[in-house]
Amino acid sequence: MDPTIGDLTTTINALWLLVAAALVLIMTPGVAFFYGGMVKAKSVVSMMMMSFGAMGLVGVLWVLYGYGFAFGTVAGDTSNDLIKGVLGNPSGQFLLGDLVSAPDGSGPNLYGLAFAGFQATFAIITVALISGAIADRAKFGSWMLFAFLWVTIVYFPVAHWVFNFTLTDGATSDGGWIVFGLGVNDFAGGTAVHINAGAAGLALALVLGKRIGFQKGIQKPHNVPLTLLGAALLWFGWFGFNAGSEAGVDGVAALAWINTLAAPAAAILGWLIVEKIKDGKPTSIGAASGAVSGLVAITPACNILTPGWGMVLGLITGAVCCLAIELKFKLGFDDSLDVVGIHLVGGIIGTLYIGIFGTGIGLIDRIANGDATPLSQLGAQAVGAGAVLVFSFVIAWLLGTAIQKTIGFRISTEDEVAGVDTVVHGEESYALDPA
Structure with a gap:
């Protein structure tokens, strides 16, 4: 969407970005509720504080320098393809300087600030x-x-690799190398958000090790309604997450909105069918998890799939993710709340699915159009997904290991038994006895 078409158009598009940003921001408290209902009663405060801590920390870092690193002009010699599209240059964007007070004296940049705010919420929820x-x-x-x-x-x-669409010389894009260099279709963050977070979650789960008594069925969600509330907030906010990623009001934004309804709806059914066959009972936690898995999968593809193919994607993802969450028991890693099984697996499915069913670019349409390289888009999607996965996993594992070996990342066995909430935060989630 070109924000320079006219003042009214720019204002409408900026207004939509501001609304979409508020919708995405509410998703992080949604994550807190979604996760909080599934942990032990004596870990709820800790779980929710990790989300609220991310809101505080990442919000500050984004304004300080994060926006510049993600969307600033490309660092170094822009004629060097090894540098172009890898990292932004925050020069002039400390505290959003050039957006707040434009060099030409024109004042705050309406559209630029709206976009910066929108992208800030992506950084927050990914963490x-x-x-x-x-x-x-x-x-x-x-x-x-x-x-x-x-x-x-x-x-x-x-974020620079995937979301940076800035053209600096009028001819050559200095946008991120995954989208512009490889031609990957990642509309709203299947790689940058979900594969990124899922890979980091896997790394940390391996570094911190298993919880005491970790085994299948050892722990049930302590508050199912809390988790369902979180899932509802996530789905509500996700309309801003996906439709807002068009950064304007047009048919693509509307298509993304419809797909954000259709895919998770189908994913609920896919998850519940598998759950009924596998365990004998469809559960409300399964329905909530199915919806989130469908939302994850449609995120990179919501602009490029017809609603029919979007529902097929949701059905497949719900079924596969229902099976994938069992991997932690078979492979022996304690991914407490299935970040790997839902976000990593769902993100990979959605990203690769585009290479097969994406309108005009997927395998099916390429074969129908007589394209000599029908697998090219699928290959690009796979490389983009793999690059983010490996990069995030390796760095997260190194950071987690360093923290664990220095100041310690995991609480002691005694504190885990006593409960994280009282030991770390001095609070109880359910103080039923005033004494």
Whole structure:
């Protein structure tokens, strides 16, 4: 969407971005509720604090320098393809300087500030999503240190790879290398948000190890309605997440909105069918998890799929993710709240699905049009997904290991038994006895 068409158009598009940003911001408290209902009753405060901590920390870092690293002009010699599209240059964007007070004296940049605010909410929720993998056993201070380092070293550059669409010379794009260099279709963050967070969650789960007594069925969600409330807030906010990523009001934004309804609806059915066959009973937690898995999968593809193919994607993703969450028991890693099984697996499915069913670019349409390279888009999608996965996993594992070996990342066995809430935060989620 070109924001320079006219003043009225720019204003309408900026207004939509501001509304969409508010919708996406409410998703992080939604994550807190979604995760909070599934942990132990004595870990709810800790779980929700990790999300609210991410809101505070990442919000500040984004305004300080995060926007510049993600969307600033490309650092170094822009004629060098090894540098172009890898990292933005925050020069002039400290505290959003050039957006707040334009060099030409024209004042605050309406559209630019709206876009910066919208993208800030993406950075916040990506960090918050990781926390579900280490529920019940992480120190809050260590989590905040990890969040600071990971969002700076991993998320801000990856956001530049995927979301930066700035043209600086009128002819050659200095946009991110994954989208512009590879031609990957990632409309709203299947790679930058979900694969990124899922890979980091897997790394931290391996670093922190298993919870005491970890085994299938050992722990049930302590508050199912809380989780359902979180899922509802996530779905509500996700309309801003996906439709807002068009950065304007047009048919693509409307298509993204419809797909954000259709895919998770079908994913609920896919998850519940598999759950009924596998376990004998469809559950409300399964319905909530199915909806989130469908939302994850449609995120990169909502602009390029017809609603019919969107529902097929949702049905497949719900079924596959229902099976994928069992991998932690078979492979022996404790991903507490299925960040890997839902966000990593769902993000990969949605990203690769585009290479087969994407309108005009997928395998099916390429074969129908007689394209000599029908697998080219699928290959690009796979490379983009793999690059983000490996980069995020390696850096997260190194950061987590360093923190664990220095100040400690995991709480002690005694504190885990006593409960993270009282030990770390001095609070109880349900103080039923005033004494």
